Amino acid sequence: MKKQSKPKVAFFDFTDCEGCQLQFANMGVTLLEITKLVDIVNFREVMSEQGEDYEIAFIEGSITSDNDVMRIKKIREKAKVIVSLGACATIGGVNGIKNRTPLEIAKQRVYGEKKETVNTIIAMPVHKVVKVDYFIHGCPIYIPEVINVIECILMGKPYVVPNYAVCTECKMNENVCRYEKDEECLGTVTRAGCNSWCINNGNRCYGCRGLVDNPAVDGQKDILLKYGLKLEDILKHFTLYNDSVGEKYDKELK
Amino acid sequence: MKYAVIKKEDLNKWVEHLKKTARLYAPKKKENQFIFRPIKDVNEITLKYIPTILPPKKYYYPQKEKLFRFKIKPFKTAKAIKAFEEYILFAVHTCDIAGIQCMDVIFREGPEDPNYLNRKDKMTIIGIECLEYCDKYANCTSMGNHVPRGGYDLMMVDLGEKFILHINSEKGERLVHGLAYIKEADEKDMLNLERVREAKKKVFKEEFNASLIKVYETFDKHFASKVWQDVGRRCVACGNCTNVCPTCYCFDVMDEMELSLNQGMRYRIWNSCQMDDFAKVAGGEDFRKGRDGRQRHRYYRKFKYPVDKFNRYFCTGCGRCTRTCMAQISLVETVNSLLAEEGELR
Secondary structure: OOOOOOOEEEEEEOEOOOHHHHHHHOOOHHHHHHHHHOEEEEOOOOOOOEOOOOOEEEEEOEEOOHHHHHHHHHHHHHOOEEEEEOHHHHOOHHHHHHHHOOHHHHHHHHHHHHHHHOOOOOOEOHHHOOOOOEEEOEOOEOHHHHHHHHHHHHHOOOOOOOOOEHHHHHHHOOOOOHHHHOOOOOOOOEEOOOOOHHHHOOOOOOOOOOEOOOOOHHHHHHHHHHOOOOHHHHHHHHHHHHHHHHHHHHHHHO | OOEEEEEHHHHHHHHHHHHHHOEEEEEEEEOOEEEEEEOOOHHHEOOOOOOOOOOOHHHHOOOEEEEEEEEOOOOEEEEOOOOOOOEEEEEEEHHHHHHHHHHHHHHHOOOOOHHHHHHHHOEEEEEEOOOOOOOOOOOHHHHOOOOOOOOOOEEEEEOOOEEEEEEOOHHHHHHHOOOOOEEEOOHHHHHHHHHHHHHHHHHOOOOOOOOHHHHHHHHHHOOOOHHHHHHHHHOOOOOHHHHOOOOOOOEEEEEEEOOOOOEEEEEEEEOOOOOOOOOEOOOOOEOOOOHHHHHHHHHHHHHOHHHHHHOOOOOOOOOHHHHHOOOOOOHHHHHHHHHHHHHHHO
16 A cells, blocks of 8 residues: 655744643643644644644734744745644634723833833734634633544645534533522533533633523623622633624623 | 332432442532532532532433444444443432423434433432422423422432322332332321322422413514513523523534544534524524524423423423523523513403
C-alpha cells in the first residue's frame, strides 16, 4: 500500500496567553499518537523549526491590531483548514473586555503617553476577519473535544459544536446544582461540549465557551432574581468572556 | 410467603447479605442532595431521602451507552457489551418504580431495545414506601404513585421497630429466603401495615385540582393556551427537566473514532426535546423553534400522547422537574393553571 503523506499542521498565536497551546502540548502520550497522523511543522511552544508550508492552521488568540489582520489573512490564503483554538480565537475571550471602553481611552489607560506608538483595534474573534472551518471553544481548550475535532478534520467531516447548555452535561454528571448551594453559575446559557469540566471539579461555569445560539434572556433574568443576584454583578460574569460577541445580550439585559 | 418482617437492627446485616448476591445501588447523600451510587459501606445508605438528582434510570438506560464497536477496514462490527451484571436497586421510591414501568412499556414496544432489556433482566428492585411527602414539589398522589402499585421484587414499609416486606416476585423471595432474621409477617404486622396506610391518607392529598381524566381532557383542549407562552417565556432551555425525568427516553446516536481513524464506537447519549436543535431537520427547518412549544411538548409527552398510545400517564409525580427547574416552572402549577383556564371557559 502506498504510504500517504501526512497533512502538515502549524500553530499560530495572536493576542492570548498561549495557555491553549500549552494544553495541547500537555496532552502527553496522545500528542505522540497525533503526530502519527499529522506532521507538526510549526509550533513555537514545543519546537524551534518554523515551517511555512502547511495545510492545517490552528489559530490561537484574538485579532487586535492591523498587523494581526494582515497576518491572519496571509495564513488563510495558505491553509486549507483554519481551526480557531480557544476562547480568545473563537469568541474574543477576555480580550473583549477592552471593547467595553472607547479605544482611545483604553489605549490611554494601558500605554499612557506612549499610546500613539501602539497600533490597536477592537478585539475580534478570528472568524470576524477570515473564514474559520473548525471551532474549539474553551479557556482553556478541553482535550477530549480537541481530539474529536482533529479526527473530524482528518476524516473531512464537520465538527458540530453543541448548541445546548452546560447544564445538560452537568445534570448527566449528576452534580449538585451550584444555584442549590447559593453559588452563581453561567451553565444555563453557556454552550456545552466541555462535559461540565469546571463544575465537576468544584468550580463554577464562567461562560468561556460562549453563549448558546439562542440564550433565553428573559428567563435568565428571572433566575438571577430568584437567587437574589444583582444585574450588574451578573453582567460582569456574562461579559468576562463574551464581550466581543455579547454586546447584543448586554443591551437586552440592561 | 407473601409478607415478611425484619427488625431494624438487622437491616444492615441483610444489606450486607444483598451486597454479596449482586452489585448494590442505593441512595446516599451528595452535599445537600441525594444520588444513587454503588454501595461499599452499608452505613452510607440513607432510607429517608428527597428524590435523587437523577432517577435510577441511569442504571438501566445510561447517560452515554456503548452500543457496538466497529472497524472500517476490513469492515466489522461487534457488540460493545457482551455480558450484563446482576444488580440490585435498593430503597427505590414508588414514583421511581413507576418510572421503570413506563420505560418498560417504551423499550418493549417493537422493535425491542436489547440493551435495555438485558439490563432490566439483571435488575432486582427493592422499593421503600414513603409515609410522608419528600418535599413540597412532589405530585405523586394525583398520579397514584404514592402507594406501591407493583413493578418491584420487594417493597419495604416502615412499621416503627421493623420493616414489613411485600414479596412480589420469585427473585424477591430468594433474597429473604433462609435467613434467620427475616420472618413471615403475622396478623399483628398486617394490622400495623393497614394502620400505616390509613394514616397516609391523611397526609397525602391530590395535588392537581381535578382528577387525572379531567387533566387529560384539559390537555386535549388547551394546546393553544397562553399557559404555554408563560412557561416558554420563563424557560431557559437548560434541559434539566428532561434529564432528571424518570420517563424521558430520547437519545441521539453518535460515532466516536479512535485516533487510528479505523476503529470506533457507536454509542447513544441522552437527548431532549428542550434542546434548541432537537426538532431541526435538514434544510434548517425547525418544527419546535420556541421554548414555549418545546415545554408544551414535554407536558404532552407526560399527560396526553402516552395516554393515547399506551393508556398510561408518563408523569410519575416524583417532582424532579419542578425541583430542578432553574426558572421555577412548577408542574403542579402549570397543570392547575390549565385546569383553571378550562374552568373559566365553561
